[in-house]
Amino acid sequence: MHAFVLFAAAIAILAQSASSALVSIPLHRRSATGFTNTDLTYDDGVLxxxxxxxxxxQQFEILFDTGSGLTxxxxxxxxxxxxxxxxxxKASQSSTSVSTGQIYKLSYGQxxxxxxxxxxxxxxxxxxxxANQQFGAATRVSGFNSQSYLGVFGLGDFSNNGGYYLNATAKPNTIGSSEIRRRQTAPTSASYASNAFMVNNNYTSPQFGTYVTSTSNGFGKRWHTKxxxxxxxxxxxxxxxxxxYLPLVDSCDDNSSRFWKVPLTCVKFGHVDIKLQHNANAAxxxxxxxxxxxxxVAETIHDAINGEYDPKENVYTVDCDKLDNFPELVFTFNGYTVKLPSSAWTARQGDKCHTLIRRNSHSKNWILGGAFTNTFxxxxxxxxxxxGLAIPKGQCDAKIYKHGQKSKK
Incomplete structure (x- = not known):
């Protein structure tokens, strides 16, 4: 699925509480590792x-999304x-279903x-x-084109006290196609993850993470199957x-949800230095x-590799024969520099190739989706x-440098 950045209301996800037990979810096959596993799909770079x-x-296949808050x-x-x-x-078929009488209208990117x-x-x-978990049952859905899922596990847009963000009126766009949000008070039951930390399995660590394991089928090895x-x-x-570890943006520097955004201090593409505005961040x-x-910025990057914008598909097409010669995309955060090889941010569809770098409507902020997060x-x-970012075992193309030290491989 493509850009999923929450515009309007979003319910809180996650608070400080609970686990010593890890729960790992392979997103394709079950395994006998002792972790809790489920069979899922890897759909166009999302989990x-x-x-x-x-x-x-009642079972549903849903997107795991740190860029939105409502499950x-x-x-x-x-x-x-x-x-x-x-x-x-079907609420009527569940003996534990209770309607809150609330209705939310949400708009995502794209x-x-x-x-x-x-x-x-x-x-x-x-x-x-x-039990007694708050969630949405969508009565109208538009723009979700995947056959493998319909729904969202919202893992973003929450605050320390369990608040969630409602769209503020008359505010300009902020990150991507997301609007500024003001915090509202949310019911205790709003946050699935925080409730899970508090009531299940003696959790003591309010942390979660994602990674993917790769196949080795030539050019497409970055498109992981698990x-x-x-x-x-x-x-x-x-x-x-x-x-x-990259600290989140300071609450004084961002008027919307801070999660999961970090300060972005520099971006380079080959010999091209990308000019960033003051207080730029990356979600x-x-x-x-x-x-x-x-x-x-997207135009500057693609001008350097003769990329052509396709407005219908909202992608930049590139010459497939030159993919291996494209430079690294280099991000500098507080204390660390990350180098992303072209194999992570390009894709081939038949005899056509395009990048996984697209435009957003914000003048300074970035969204780092699967082309970035799935590499680590x-x-x-x-x-x-x-x-936190770490190099998965078996992956060696991307690099993380701590400032003043050698790279982490």
């Missing part, structure tokens, strides 16, 4: 998992085109939008079951070297496969208010 809702449980599934009342031939949530009725019910995701969601801590067995979003840059073991740490 998709199973949610069970209700009693008895939702389709409703049985949905009759829009995206809901065709889909099973929807034209996706939903209307959702808010319920509380028993919800199970990532091996944890939470992904993982690790909930309740860090699995130190899946990466090499150490973790580069880590697992809800999109693309790296999203301000339009002028990406850790989301609310307790310490930071994002």
């Amino acid at each position: 998709v998992g199973t949610a069970s809702v209700g009693n008895p449980p 939702w599934v389709p409703s049985s009342e949905c009759t829009s085109g995206d809901c065709k031939n889909r099973e929807g949530y 034209g996706q939008c939903i209307d959702a009725k808010i319920y509380t019910d028993t919800v199970s995701i990532a091996g944890s079951t939470v 992904g993982h969601f690790i909930f309740g801590g860090i699995d130190h067995s899946v990466y090499k070297g150490s973790i580069a 880590f979003s697992t809800g999109t496969s693309f790296i999203s840059a301000p339009t002028k 073991y990406t850790i989301f740490d609310l307790g310490s208010e930071r994002v």
Whole structure:
């Protein structure tokens, strides 16, 4: 799926609490590793998992998205085109379903939008079951074109006190196609992940992370067939070297949700220095496969490699014969520099090639989607208010440099 950045209302996700047990979710096959596993799909660079809702449980395939806050599934009342031939949530068939009487209208990037009725019910995701959990049942869905999922596990747009963000009126766009949001008070049951930390499995660590394991089929090896969601801590067995921790933006420097955004101090592309505006930041979003840059920056990058913009597909096409010669895309954060090889941010479809770098509507901020996050073991740490990056075992193309030290490989 493509850019999923929340515009309007979003419910809180995650708070400080609970685990010593790790829950790892391979996003394709079950394994006998002792972790909790589920069979999921890897869809166009994004991670998709199973949610069970209700009693008895009703199952849905949903997107794991750190770029949005509301967890939702389709409703049985949905009759829009995206809901065709889909099973929807049937509140009347769940003995634990309670309607809150609330309705949220949400708009995501690239034209996706939903209307959702808010319920509380028993919800199970990532091996944890939470009773009386608040979620959305979408009665109208538009712009979600994937056949493998319909719904979102929202892992972003939350605050330390469990608040969530509602769209502020008369405000300009901020990051990507997302609007400035003001914090509102959310019910305790709004945050699935925080509730899971508090009530399940003696969790003591409010951390979760994602990484993918790669195939070795030539050019397409970066398009991984297996992904993982690790909930309740860090699995130190899946990466090499150490973790580069990047602090979240200061609350005084960002008027919208801080999660999961970090300061971005410099970007280079080969011999081209990208001019960044003051207080630029980068949001880590697992809800999109693309790296999203301000339009002028996207143009500068693609001018250097003779990329041509395709407005219909919203991608830049490039010469397939030159892919291996494209330079690294280099990001500098507080304390670390990350070098991303062209294999991570280019894609081939038949005899055509395009980059995974696209435009956004913001003048200074970036969104780092799957082309970036799937290259690393990406850790989301609310307790310490930071994002961690580490090199997965078996992956050696990307590099992380700590300033003043040699690279982490």
